[in-house]
Amino acid sequence: MPMDKNFNYSKAFRDPVLAKGLVEEIKKNVTRTWVLMEICGGQTHAIMQYGLDQLLPPEIELVHGPGCPVCVTPLEQIDRAHAIAMQPNVIFCSFGDMLRVPGSQVDLFKIRAKGGQVRVVYSPLDAVQIAQENPDKEVVFFAIGFETTVPANAASVLQAKALGLTNFSILTSQVRVPPAMHAILGSPENRVQAFLAAGHVCTVMGYWEYFPIAQKYQVPIVVTGFEPTDLLQGILAAVKQLENNQFQVENAYQRAVTENGNTAAQKMINKVFEPCHRNWRGIGTIPNSGLGLRADYALFDAEKRFSVEHIQTKEPEICIAGQILQGLKKPNQCPAFGSLCTPSNPLGAPMVSTEGACSAYYRYALNLETTH
Amino acid sequence: MAQENLISFQGPVCPVPLQHKDTIVMGHGSGGKMTHDLINLVFRKYFSNAILDAGNDFANVQIPDGNGRLSISTDAHIVSPIIFPGGDIGKLAVCGTVNDMAMSGAVPLYITASFILEEGLPIATLEQIAQSMQEVAQEAGIQIVAGDTKVVEKGKGDGIFISTTGIGWIPDGREIRGDLAQPGDRIIISGTLGDHGIAVLAARGDLGLTTSVQSDVAPLNHLIQTVINAAPQTHVLRDPTRGGLATTLNEIALQSKVGIQLFEETIPVQNEVQSASELLGFDPLYIANEGKLIVIVPEAEVEAVLSAMKNTKYGENCCLIGEVVDKYPGRVFMKTTLGTTRILDMMAGEMLPRIC
Numbered sequence A: 001m002p003m004d005k006n007f008n009y010s011k012a013f014r015d016p017v018l019a020k021g022l023v024e025e026i027k028k029n030v031t032r033t034w035v036l037m038e039i040c041g042g043q044t045h046a047i048m049q050y051g052l053d054q055l056l057p058p059e060i061e062l063v064h065g066p067g068c069p070v071c072v073t074p075l076e077q078i079d080r081a082h083a084i085a086m087q088p089n090v091i092f093c094s095f096g097d098m099l100r101v102p103g104s105q106v107d108l109f110k111i112r113a114k115g116g117q118v119r120v121v122y123s124p125l126d127a128v129q130i131a132q133e134n135p136d137k138e139v140v141f142f143a144i145g146f147e148t149t150v151p152a153n154a155a156s157v158l159q160a161k162a163l164g165l166t167n168f169s170i171l172t173s174q175v176r177v178p179p180a181m182h183a184i185l186g187s188p189e190n191r192v193q194a195f196l197a198a199g200h201v202c203t204v205m206g207y208w209e210y211f212p213i214a215q216k217y218q219v220p221i222v223v224t225g226f227e228p229t230d231l232l233q234g235i236l237a238a239v240k241q242l243e244n245n246q247f248q249v250e251n252a253y254q255r256a257v258t259e260n261g262n263t264a265a266q267k268m269i270n271k272v273f274e275p276c277h278r279n280w281r282g283i284g285t286i287p288n289s290g291l292g293l294r295a296d297y298a299l300f301d302a303e304k305r306f307s308v309e310h311i312q313t314k315e316p317e318i319c320i321a322g323q324i325l326q327g328l329k330k331p332n333q334c335p336a337f338g339s340l341c342t343p344s345n346p347l348g349a350p351m352v353s354t355e356g357a358c359s360a361y362y363r364y365a366l367n368l369e370t371t372h
Numbered sequence B: 001m002a003q004e005n006l007i008s009f010q011g012p013v014c015p016v017p018l019q020h021k022d023t024i025v026m027g028h029g030s031g032g033k034m035t036h037d038l039i040n041l042v043f044r045k046y047f048s049n050a051i052l053d054a055g056n057d058f059a060n061v062q063i064p065d066g067n068g069r070l071s072i073s074t075d076a077h078i079v080s081p082i083i084f085p086g087g088d089i090g091k092l093a094v095c096g097t098v099n100d101m102a103m104s105g106a107v108p109l110y111i112t113a114s115f116i117l118e119e120g121l122p123i124a125t126l127e128q129i130a131q132s133m134q135e136v137a138q139e140a141g142i143q144i145v146a147g148d149t150k151v152v153e154k155g156k157g158d159g160i161f162i163s164t165t166g167i168g169w170i171p172d173g174r175e176i177r178g179d180l181a182q183p184g185d186r187i188i189i190s191g192t193l194g195d196h197g198i199a200v201l202a203a204r205g206d207l208g209l210t211t212s213v214q215s216d217v218a219p220l221n222h223l224i225q226t227v228i229n230a231a232p233q234t235h236v237l238r239d240p241t242r243g244g245l246a247t248t249l250n251e252i253a254l255q256s257k258v259g260i261q262l263f264e265e266t267i268p269v270q271n272e273v274q275s276a277s278e279l280l281g282f283d284p285l286y287i288a289n290e291g292k293l294i295v296i297v298p299e300a301e302v303e304a305v306l307s308a309m310k311n312t313k314y315g316e317n318c319c320l321i322g323e324v325v326d327k328y329p330g331r332v333f334m335k336t337t338l339g340t341t342r343i344l345d346m347m348a349g350e351m352l353p354r355i356c
Helices: A016-029 A041-049 A075-085 A108-113 A124-133 A150-162 A177-186 A199-205 A208-217 A228-243 A263-272 A295-300 A321-325 A357-364 B033-047 B089-102 B123-140 B195-203 B221-230 B244-256 B271-280 B299-310
Strands: A034-040 A060-067 A090-094 A117-120 A138-145 A168-174 A194-198 A221-224 A249-251 A273-280 A284-293 B059-062 B069-077 B107-118 B143-152 B160-170 B186-189 B236-238 B259-263 B294-297 B319-325 B332-335 B341-344
Touching: A016 A228, A034 A041, A034 A177, A034 A199, A034 A228, A041 A060, A041 A194, A041 A228, A041 A357, A060 A177, A060 A228, A075 A090, A075 A108, A075 A138, A075 A168, A090 A108, A090 A124, A108 A117, A124 A138, A124 A150, A124 A168, A138 A150, A150 A168, A150 A263, A150 A295, A168 A273, A168 A284, A168 A295, A177 A194, A177 A208, A177 A284, A194 A199, A194 A228, A199 A221, A199 A263, A208 A221, A208 A249, A221 A228, A263 A273, A284 A295, A357 B341, B069 B089, B089 B107, B089 B123, B089 B160, B089 B221, B107 B123, B107 B221, B123 B143, B123 B160, B186 B299, B195 B271, B221 B299, B236 B244, B244 B259, B244 B294, B244 B332, B244 B341, B294 B299
Parallel strands: A034 A060, A034 A194, A090 A117, A090 A138, A138 A168, A194 A221, A221 A249, B107 B143, B259 B332
Antiparallel strands: A273 A284, B059 B069, B069 B160, B107 B160, B186 B294, B186 B319, B236 B294, B259 B319, B332 B341
């Protein structure tokens, strides 16, 4: 799309008239029930924020995918983060919404209140700068995220190496979307009939990885953005394919995404990281779904540097986060939703992060039926 | 690699919740739910009395054998940086207390100020702050009549903390409180939302974010006098400071046991504030303001109050943004531009940026 400086990017894709037209178009095309999964937590958030689910015909069910990096970070990794952050000589840097996620003992707020040096950063490169400014401290960055965030994490390692820093390391919990799609579609309990692929992830990765998935499981995969009309456009494209018995990979977010994605960012990812097995909170281990540091960069691996690999935590059973992250249940079907479990008193990660499905439901949805 | 059936269903997963009931964490100062819980757990437990328990930002007290009543309010001020676009901690301190008093419909008269100074603070900075306090006190028509100064060692403060207390006079017959909103009332905001929070956040410099947004910090007592003259039946006045419009309206909805419905398309937010908020993962409805006024009046007085406010310095961008309803008592909800409805809950704890 050509850049037009008079074009209002923050309003154009929220246009009520355009949105209503798309909804009508969806209603015209739908003849039976369909289950669609939006992969990304940002999409779940937007759907609930704008109440798009209220506009859609009842035939269309949206289930919320596992695309919230905070929610899928496993408890043992959070406990490892806390073990590192509590050490006296450490400055522990994290994205903001990770602070509230409780480990099995504490959370990062509590560690900070007890004198631990916990800092919120917006960019992993800020953590590198903190390492430069504090040569006598160990600076650790909690590198969580999907493919969207991973290039910046990689850049921090490359930057630290270029600067010759020996006091910087990262604790990784990075995940990839395609293995998660395989896991969801391959599950005997799968209900998902089409995917709205995560637009931001595709900005980096393109959508070439999705062709074999669409073919193998015969599901439409529509690359979808995050504004209301983007989402409705994605839903419309998916419904049209489903109704016509097609299963193509389709790009409904052309202003940001190309088939090959950002190849420079992909190169950076591959230079620093390699696929590894990764435990997803609530889902379990998915082979090759993670991105861990390559041997060349082992010096920057906080797990090795602080000897926390032995920390293994088993999660106690309270909420149904696992089933929600797999799209098997809706947040309001949880007996704790809205009563025992709220954003100020979260029982599970999906209620903690603003991108989590439970939080999105709680924040935005009025008068939901709950099971309690 | 075969990837079928690889999900190992671990069943329900979750850690036990952390309530933060044994240690102060930053979220206790957010003005949101955690602040409310802390007040109930500690202060109300020991200080409880009818005046305090009214739950307003001011105390409304009877003068023995006197004419009218007193409005008393106290505030502690911490802000980083201490000087920011549009103001400084001194202006913030005076305006904060003037505004809290004025929300009762009082005429603010006097304030006192205590200063906690950190060793190493330049005297010139302190003087700049004192000068701005005097200027804004003059604008508000009040006097700073008593003070105190303490100094703490380097590293034990953040440059300067200021605590202010104010006394104002409430004329007889004036009843403006957070528990007086009634179904059918209309909700007016005096101008754009989120300016102060974004100005201060950008001024900290650690986000690499440059904006031209200025803090809206301002004394609102003259604006309030205009409102009361135009709308003698004004039910509620409140300034949406920490926690923003959404949190403040939640407080009013709870105090008055009513529902509050907003209309998204009418809510004024500067483009720059909207863009910065979205970039940072914040919602302008939860960002602090220091010079904005929520007015809740019966429908009959809406036109009069809007046209009066439009002619004032701090109310020229005022808008009608919602109404008080009897459904969903205690909740705030919003009709979106798409015609759907969503909840606006109280802010939970510390406002945190999102990962992506």
